[in-house]
Amino acid sequence: MSDLAALAERVVDRAAPGEQIEAYVARGDDVEVRVYDGEVESLSSATTSGIGVRVLIDGADGAKVGFAWAGSLDDDIVASTLAEARDNAAFATPDPDVVLATPDGVPAAELDLWDESVAGVATDDKVAMALDLERRVRAADQRIRQVLSADYGDERVEVFLASTTGIRSTTRRTAAFLSAMAIAGEGVDSHTGVGYSVARGFAGLEPDRAASDAVVRSCRMLGAKKVPSDRLTVVFDPRVVSTLLSVISSALSGEAVVKGRSFFAGRVGEKVATGSFTLVEDPTDVRAFSAAAYDAEGLACRRTVLIDSGMLQGFLYDTVSARRAGTASTGSAVRGGYAGTPGPGCRALVLQPGHHDQRAILAAVSEGVFVQSVTGVHSGVNPVSGDFSVGIEGLMIRDGELAEPVREVTVASTLQRMLQSVLHVGADIEWLPGIAAGQTLAIGDMQLSGS
Amino acid sequence: MAPGGGRYDTAVAAPPLIEADVLERVLSSSLAKGGDMAEVFVEDRQTSSAVLDDRRIEELASGRERGAGIRVVVGETTGFAHTADLSEAGLLAAADAAAAVARGGGGGTRIAALEGRRPAGPSAGVRLPGEIEKATKLELLHRADEAARSAGLAVTQVQVGYGDSRRRVLIATTEGVHAEDDQVRTRFSVGCVATGDTGMQTGHESVARTEGFEVFGRVDVEDLAKVAARRAISKLSAVPAPSGELPVVLAGGSGGILFHEACGHGLEADHIVKDASVYVGQVGEQVASPLVTLVDDGTVGGEWGNYAVDDEGRPAARNVLIENGVLTDYMWDWLRARKEGRASSGNGRRQSYQHLPMVRMTNTFLLAGSEDPDELVAQTPRGVYVAKLGGGQVNTATGDFVFGTSEAFLIENGRITAPLRDFNLIGNGPEVLRRIDAVASDFAMMPGTCGKDGQSVPVGCGQATLRISGVTIGGTAA
Numbered sequence: 001m002s003d004l005a006a007l008a009e010r011v012v013d014r015a016a017p018g019e020q021i022e023a024y025v026a027r028g029d030d031v032e033v034r035v036y037d038g039e040v041e042s043l044s045s046a047t048t049s050g051i052g053v054r055v056l057i058d059g060a061d062g063a064k065v066g067f068a069w070a071g072s073l074d075d076d077i078v079a080s081t082l083a084e085a086r087d088n089a090a091f092a093t094p095d096p097d098v099v100l101a102t103p104d105g106v107p108a109a110e111l112d113l114w115d116e117s118v119a120g121v122a123t124d125d126k127v128a129m130a131l132d133l134e135r136r137v138r139a140a141d142q143r144i145r146q147v148l149s150a151d152y153g154d155e156r157v158e159v160f161l162a163s164t165t166g167i168r169s170t171t172r173r174t175a176a177f178l179s180a181m182a183i184a185g186e187g188v189d190s191h192t193g194v195g196y197s198v199a200r201g202f203a204g205l206e207p208d209r210a211a212s213d214a215v216v217r218s219c220r221m222l223g224a225k226k227v228p229s230d231r232l233t234v235v236f237d238p239r240v241v242s243t244l245l246s247v248i249s250s251a252l253s254g255e256a257v258v259k260g261r262s263f264f265a266g267r268v269g270e271k272v273a274t275g276s277f278t279l280v281e282d283p284t285d286v287r288a289f290s291a292a293a294y295d296a297e298g299l300a301c302r303r304t305v306l307i308d309s310g311m312l313q314g315f316l317y318d319t320v321s322a323r324r325a326g327t328a329s330t331g332s333a334v335r336g337g338y339a340g341t342p343g344p345g346c347r348a349l350v351l352q353p354g355h356h357d358q359r360a361i362l363a364a365v366s367e368g369v370f371v372q373s374v375t376g377v378h379s380g381v382n383p384v385s386g387d388f389s390v391g392i393e394g395l396m397i398r399d400g401e402l403a404e405p406v407r408e409v410t411v412a413s414t415l416q417r418m419l420q421s422v423l424h425v426g427a428d429i430e431w432l433p434g435i436a437a438g439q440t441l442a443i444g445d446m447q448l449s450g451s
Numbered sequence: 452m453a454p455g456g457g458r459y460d461t462a463v464a465a466p467p468l469i470e471a472d473v474l475e476r477v478l479s480s481s482l483a484k485g486g487d488m489a490e491v492f493v494e495d496r497q498t499s500s501a502v503l504d505d506r507r508i509e510e511l512a513s514g515r516e517r518g519a520g521i522r523v524v525v526g527e528t529t530g531f532a533h534t535a536d537l538s539e540a541g542l543l544a545a546a547d548a549a550a551a552v553a554r555g556g557g558g559g560t561r562i563a564a565l566e567g568r569r570p571a572g573p574s575a576g577v578r579l580p581g582e583i584e585k586a587t588k589l590e591l592l593h594r595a596d597e598a599a600r601s602a603g604l605a606v607t608q609v610q611v612g613y614g615d616s617r618r619r620v621l622i623a624t625t626e627g628v629h630a631e632d633d634q635v636r637t638r639f640s641v642g643c644v645a646t647g648d649t650g651m652q653t654g655h656e657s658v659a660r661t662e663g664f665e666v667f668g669r670v671d672v673e674d675l676a677k678v679a680a681r682r683a684i685s686k687l688s689a690v691p692a693p694s695g696e697l698p699v700v701l702a703g704g705s706g707g708i709l710f711h712e713a714c715g716h717g718l719e720a721d722h723i724v725k726d727a728s729v730y731v732g733q734v735g736e737q738v739a740s741p742l743v744t745l746v747d748d749g750t751v752g753g754e755w756g757n758y759a760v761d762d763e764g765r766p767a768a769r770n771v772l773i774e775n776g777v778l779t780d781y782m783w784d785w786l787r788a789r790k791e792g793r794a795s796s797g798n799g800r801r802q803s804y805q806h807l808p809m810v811r812m813t814n815t816f817l818l819a820g821s822e823d824p825d826e827l828v829a830q831t832p833r834g835v836y837v838a839k840l841g842g843g844q845v846n847t848a849t850g851d852f853v854f855g856t857s858e859a860f861l862i863e864n865g866r867i868t869a870p871l872r873d874f875n876l877i878g879n880g881p882e883v884l885r886r887i888d889a890v891a892s893d894f895a896m897m898p899g900t901c902g903k904d905g906q907s908v909p910v911g912c913g914q915a916t917l918r919i920s921g922v923t924i925g926g927t928a929a
Contacts, residue, residue, distance in 0.1 A: 036527075036725070037527075039526075039527050039528060040528045040552065041527065041528065041529065042528070042529040042530070042531060042807060043528070043529070043530050043531065043551065043552050044530075044531040044532065044533075044807065045531075045532055045548050045551075046531075046532055046533045046534070046548075046805065047534075048533075048535070048805065049535065065509075065510075066511050066512075067510060067511065067512040067513075068512065068513040068514065068515075069512070069513075069514045069515070070514065070515040070516070071515065071516040071517065071518065071535055072515070072517060072518075072535045074535075077515065077517075080515075081513075081515070084513040085513070087585075088511035088512065088513060088585070089511075091508065091511050091585050091586060091589055092507075092508050092509070092510075092511055093506075093507040093508045093509070095507055095509075123551070145726075146725065146726055146727060148725055148727050148848075183727060183848050190848055190849060191848070191849060192846055192848045192849065226923070229694045229695045258505075259504065259505050259608055260607050260608045260644060260646070260651070261608060261644055261651075263650065263651065339514055341510055341512065375844045375846070375851075375852075375853045376842075376843065376844050376853030376854065376855055376875040376877075378841075378842050378844075378855075379841040379842035379843060379844070379853070379854060379855025379875060380841075380853065380855040380873065380874065380875035380925065382653060382873050384644055384651050384652070384653045385650060385651050385652050385653060385686075385872070385873070386650070387872050387873045387874070389692075389855070389873065389874040389875040389925040389926065389927075390853070390875060390925070391844075391851070391852075391853035391875055391877045391925070393851075407849070407851060408851050408877055408878065408879055408923065409877065409923065410694075410853070410874075410875050410877050410923065410925025411925075412692075412694070412874060412875075412925050412926055412927045413927060414927075447694050447926070447927040447928075448694075449694030449695055449877075449923055449924060449925045449926060450695070450923060451695070451696060451923070
């Protein structure tokens with residue numbers, strides 16, 4: 001048994017009669033390199049570990065739950081964390097729907113998410129990769145004025161989860177990142193572009209791709225201007241679509257639905273999107289960056305179809321939200337590390353691919369705007385009301401071709417209307433970091449606001 | 452353990468997190484292989500939070516984070532490592548990892564003796580969160596929930612959040628810095644959903660202070676709840692926001708984030724030294740309307756972005772950034788100030804011991820003017836009145852920024868009329884600063900959380916009611 005497992009078992013063993021305990025124990029090692037101007041700007045390495053403990057106290061009106069966490073696995077700290085969780089539980093509202101997950105018989109997928117190269121590669125080679133990335137960006141185009149940062153990072157994470165209700169799950173995963181932020185300039189005009197590459201290990205990283213993304217995205221914005229307001233078709237880049245799906249996902253959370261905070265509530269079986277729109281959550285697909293065998297309550301992750309040819313099929317649930325909704329968990333509990341409590345959420349959303357690549361989709365647009373990046377998503381998109389308004393950078397589309405760059409404009413609509421106005425879903429799936437894959441998406445009839 | 456009792460040290464000046472002799476040995480070991488400066492940052496943070504949602508106390512949580520980050524600077528390179536192990540052996544191991552960037556040839560750096568420790572405690576009158584009964588905290592949540600639900604039948608969901616933290620930090624460096632701080636913070640927020648024929652709308656209100664539980668002697672949580680409920684209900688009859696450029700009046704205290712985003716970030720020296728800000732080389736230049744005097748001040752009593760010393764041990768200060776429209780200075784941390792051969796302005800901050808410090812704002816605000824806020828609206832034939840801004844984002848290299856509204860209205864014929872659905876405003880920092888054509892006298896602050904390069908820190912921002920002659924409104928109406 002690993003030391004993490006042994007520790008979790010020891011905590012769970014301390015349950016008093018009438019008490020349920022869940023212990024989430026995590027350890028991570030990470031390395032971060034940032035280079036600037038041919039030199040190492042910073043080099044960080046660290047190990048972090050911590051524990052999160054939930055205690056449920058049974059009662060006639062249901063259980064009361066308390067939580068405590070600590071960024072340490074020292075025995076005295078673990079003991080006081082358990083005591084604190086127990087004390088917190090005493091003050092919660094008794095609730096018959098509050099239970100810990102129990103094994104539901106669904107087998108966990110066998111996923112290989114561990115790449116030894118993250119630990120095996122020497123720090124000097126990691127530094128060299130970041131320096132190489134910076135050189136590639138600088139050399140690619142004379143208009144690159146500055147590489148603000150070129151970063152290499154990797155992490156190894158191990159989690160063990162145990163509960164008095166029979167849950168035992170182990171998760172091990174690695175990840176490596178490479179990213180560059182370039183500034184292109186001509187005269188007083190300057191624009192930024194970010195390029196990145198992610199993989200499970202060192203060998204999977206693609207510095208050429210990260211570099212060219214940063215270069216293309218910054219250089220093609222040179223000369224960008226505000227354009228007059230217009231109603232038009234908007235074609236979103238795969239990276240932006242990944243962000244949009246993440247926002248939509250909060251309205252597909254079973255918790256948001258049962259608490260009346262989702263514009264999808266009460267609409268299962270209805271047509272909420274155009275027929276070309278099929279949205280699936282599948283953390284068992286190993287190509288997804290956040291693929292996982294177990295959810296954050298220790299149940300097997302599984303494939304769930306959320307929207308099928310435009311028809312809303314259902315929502316994602318953890319154990320508690322499922323009980324409130326009178327259904328079963330979809331194995332969709334997520335949590336923000338040892339300091340967070342579980343709640344339902346997405347890990348690996350993907351749209352069923354359409355038949356056309358980005359070029360073909362653009363060719364079908366006589367007048368529109370291509371969006372390469374959005375800003376203000378957290379402030380301008382409301383997943384409760386569906387109101388949608390974001391700042392964008394991109395290029396106009398004229399007669400099916402990318403034309404002049406635009407900046408300092410917004411596009412707006414509502415999420416409800418956007419889903420009903422999907423013109424094309426791209427065939428070009430990109431497995432991006434975060435909780436959703438990306439692909440080109442064209443949406444009709446949006447309001448561009450400019451001069 | 453008794454409810455709420457004994458979780459925190461109650462003595463005002465607690466013993467040091469690490470003894471001075473241990474610090475000295477760790478610092479000298481950090482530079483054993485060479486380097487210009489080494490620093491030990493120690494943090495012990497205890498938090499508690501509670502959420503009432505859907506009428507239930509759903510989550511009562513306590514957290515503890517304790518550890519040290521060690522930084523070794525060699526020329527332009529910084530080595531960094533952190534550890535949760537505060538024993539001398541643990542600290543020495545982290546020092547060794549941080550020193551990996553030094554390539555030998557050490558021993559040349561003079562290590563200054565640590566100055567006498569200046570113990571820090573929370574100021575007098577602070578009611579430490581650990582000394583407040585949990586039941587007392589929870590009662591606030593129930594009161595706010597009740598008040599929000601009784602504000603109108605349209606209110607269909609209420610979430611109330613309470614959080615407090617006590618963060619003790621110690622900073623020691625080979626330049627002789629030996630400083631401590633003890634920061635107590637408290638926040639309370641209410642979020643409501645209102646439902647009507649037009650669907651659902653949301654309203655929020657919050658308070659966040661660098662204070663203890665005494666804040667609730669002045670702040671009535673029921674008032675916060677009523678404001679949140681009113682915002683959600685009023686938006687049920689909201690019309691789509693216009694599109695295109697219009698004059699915007701920002702209500703006092705509603706939109707200090709505009710200055711945080713539009714120019715604050717661009718005045719952070721890390722962007723300046725990398726030539727990645729539109730404000731590079733602009734000191735002494737007119738960069739804003741003469742009505743604009745912008746200050747960053749980490750010493751304003753009780754504000755969310757306050758501290759006694761920053762996370763590099765430098766005292767917080769009042770720094771005038773723009774005076775009557777003329778750029779006077781940037782904000783600095785140790786690393787960037789060293790590059791320019793000047794002193795830090797006390798703006799070196801980090802999210803936790805697991806992070807490197809960088810240049811961050813504290814409380815950033817525009818000084819009040821002299822006009823009557825009602826007159827500003829009356830003098831605006833057509834425009835948008837923003838009663839509450841949401842979050843924002845800026846690209847410092849271009850100056851382009853956005854920020855969202857959470858309560859806004861149309862201005863028609865000099866009067867505030869229909870409520871507007873949520874939208875983003877978009878603009879360019881330097882341009883918007885020049886377009887400020889009126890500033891009123893009704894100054895107020897608001898709290899926020901600032902994210903930069905993956906690190907979040909509490910900040911304050913503030914302004915009086917003011918008008919911008921034209922901003923692009925990201926609505927859907929023509």
